[in-house]
Amino acid sequence: MAQCDQGNACGNFYCAYLHPPEWDPCEVGSKCVDIMCSHTSHPPDRILQQQQQENNNRELQLPISKPLKSIEQRQIERQNTPLPILAAKDEFCRRLQKERVLVVRAETGSGKSTQLPQYAAEYFGGLVVCTQPRVIAAISLARRVANEYDGISVGKSVGYRVGHASVGKDNNRVPGTDILYVTDAALVQENQESGVLRDTRVLIIDEAHERSLYTDIVIGMAKLLLKMRPTDFYVVISSATVDPSKFLDFFQLTDSSVLNVPGRLYDVYIDYVPNSRDSIVEHAVSILFKLYDQFQGHTLVFLPGAREIQQAIDLFNRKIPKNCVALPLYAALSPEEQNQVLQFDEGSNSELRMVVFCTNIAETSVTINNVRLIIDSGLVKEARFDNKRRLPIIETVQISRSSADQRTGRAGRTAPGHCFRLYEQTDLTRPNIEPAIRRSSLDLVALRIICLRLDPTEFPFIDPPDATVIEASLSLLKELSCIDTNHVITRRGQLFNELSFDPCYSAFLVDTYLEHGPILDLLATVVPILATPGFRSDMDLNRVDFPQYLSLSIELIYFFSCLKTHSKTQQLFLFGNWFSIYSFI
The missing domain is CATH 1.20.120 (Four Helix Bundle (Hemerythrin (Met), subunit A))
Structure with a gap:
């Protein structure tokens, strides 16, 4: 039988001619839209060609619509509410275009989670996807950015995707043409189903220091995509406490790929009040009663879990001060219950002060305005997997220094704040959160990666x-x-x-x-x-x-x-x- 003239480059899966042994065609051929497809018959610029064709088709099919807000109007509004990140806007866009991967270190409260996606959307065009480790953060950020970017609610230029697509709930999938806020896990699932990363121009991995299982998968996917799309795909790694060196080594970057944005709007003072009681709940509530009248505004009390939060609320409510409301905030609460905290100042509560008893869900991305006082237990519940017994274990452990800094940064956004840590400074022995990939079961992770048509043993984990x-x-x-x-x-x-x-x-x-x-x-x-x-x-x-x-x-x-x-x-x-x-x- 005759040899195929095209050899390994032959893209016809059903070609009847002889090919070299290493020939590995894709059954779908030129119509393949899987960005992770590794078959050698595809040309190197396949994804770029498809994207350019889709962009051309979209321009022909869609009517020209005027944006709800012009870039000039947004710029004027940003000047009226200056955030530290605003001074770095031009440098951020210029360096991201040059380097293609940028590690942004910006103080808590600098505005990185709300402003960087807007800057990228205005400068680069196309779709900007910003990942978040938690559902509550993705939804609340999308709603706020939609108001800043469009002046209306989510669903026009700004949307979000959380949860599972098959749940069928409209509030899990809100479309956005310019900016999408997504949870890391939802992005992995969504990419399997619709290839959303194929249409993404800029991927912003926010709060990268948390290093959840799905954050690490997204980081690995980003590295693969950078090789497949060398001219039209950009990645931003963003956090207040991230270690740049690890990401520089992983993406093979130089120090020029790090952008430091200094400055916090207001100072936050720190005091250490070690626990002298057997119960951290009793100690936290006792300190809260002593300090409550000395401060104005709202208060956050960080506790390790939902059970401790409920105990603290019950104890605090026995002698709750006048015009004060105690509310819980943790991941298992319904969106309506979480919104009682996030939208507290939007209602008729101007005369009330709020004390929020929360877990580490309030550490990052979630903005609670007018917080003046932080009480930090220094504890967090951490999941571990015993590989010998193949059993999950939940432990209460001391937080890392990066988590302590994140909790402190919840104050100082609208006025000077104060953080009281219920432990010794020497207790902060861990500089960063241990990556979940090192302490979790990888059974589902391996299954997810295989569904991406990749080999888990060769996947580029950071x-x-x-x-x-x-x-x-x-x-x-x-x-x-x-x-x-x-x-x-x-x-x-x-x-x-x-x-x-x-x-x-x-x-x-x-x-x-x-x-x-x-x-x-x-x-x-x-x-x-x-x-x-x-x-x-x-x-x-x-x-x-x-x-x-x-x-x-x-x-x-x-x-x-x-x-x-x-x-x-x-x-x-x-x-x-x-x-x-x-x-x-």
């Missing part, structure tokens, strides 16, 4: 995990039939990726649902008893707490019992949608 941990995860995915012997995703693996749970948990839930219906019917009879208010009140009085996994399991049983009233098709639809809600994205 802090590569131990090779044995990756191999253990791949072995588990094979046992669960998520991948085949060649590490190719199976239909079962695609389902588990869609559910976004730990694969072991997904396997348990799916197999239980499909194979053990009678047992679920039996267990479902227990749910009405456990769900009655009286039963739960008795548990609260006796201070008996359900473990978190047990309370979720009870809810799962209740959910399964409700499915019996639907058809098989409806059951599968509800099944996928319900688990999406609990994907922790």
Whole structure:
């Protein structure tokens, strides 16, 4: 049989001629839109050509619309409310265009999370995607920036994407033509489904110091995209406390790729008041009562978890000062409950002071105006994974110096502030947060990367995990039939990726649902008893707490019992949608 004239460059997957052994064509051919596709038959500038063609088509199809605000109008408004980041606008745009990757270190409260996406959108055009580690930050920033950029609510030039696409809730997906705020996890999921990064001109990885699992995946994806799109893709690494050297080494950059933006609007003074009590909650509330009358404005009290927050609120409410409101803020609260804090000053609460008892969710990106006093317990709940026993462990540990600085920076935005740390200065032994990739299960991470058509053992992690941990995860995915012997995703693996749970948990839930219906019917009879208010009140009085996994399991049983009233098709639809809600994205 004759040899193909095009050799390795042949893009016809069904070509009948002979090719060299290393020939690896893409089945989709020239129509492939997967930015992560690594088949050698694609030309190096394939993505750039596709993007240019799409841009041309979009210009022909879309009517010319006048922006709601001109760049000049935005500039005037920015001058009226000056932020430290404004002085670096021109340098930021110029150096990003030159370097293509820029590490921005800007003080907490400098305006980097709200202003940098706007600067990039105005200067570079195209779509600017700004990642956030938490849902509450992505939504609140999008709403604020939409008001600054357009003068209206989200949905025009500015949007956000959080949660799981299959949940079907409109408030999880709000479109934006110029700027999108997304959670790191939602970006990974969205890129698998729609290839959103293919249309992205500037990717801003905000609060990069937090180093969550999905932040590290996004950083690795950014490095791959920079090689695939050498002329029209830009990356910004942004944080107040990030270590530039690690990112410079990872992206092979020089010191010219670091932009330091000094300055905080107002000073924040720090005092250390070590805990002399057995209970950190009692100590925090005691300090709060002593200091409350000495300060004006709102107060943030950082505590390790939701249980400690509720205990502190109960204790504080016994002698709560006049015209004061105590509110919780942690990730498990509903958006409506979180908005009570974020939008407190927008209502008729001008005469009231707010004390917010919060977790580390309030450390970054979330702006609570008029905060004058910070009380920092110095503690945080941290998830770890025991690879030997393959069990997750939740520990209460001392925060890092970078986290302490972030908490302090929550004050000093509208007036001078004060931070009281309930520990010794010498207790801050860790300079930075330990990357989650080093202390977490990588089973779902490996599955996500395989769904991106990449090899987890070769993925460019900024802090590569131990090779044995990756191999253990791949072995588990094979046992669960998520991948085949060649590490190719199976239909079962695609389902588990869609559910976004730990694969072991997904396997348990799916197999239980499909194979053990009678047992679920039996267990479902227990749910009405456990769900009655009286039963739960008795548990609260006796201070008996359900473990978190047990309370979720009870809810799962209740959910399964409700499915019996639907058809098989409806059951599968509800099944996928319900688990999406609990994907922790």
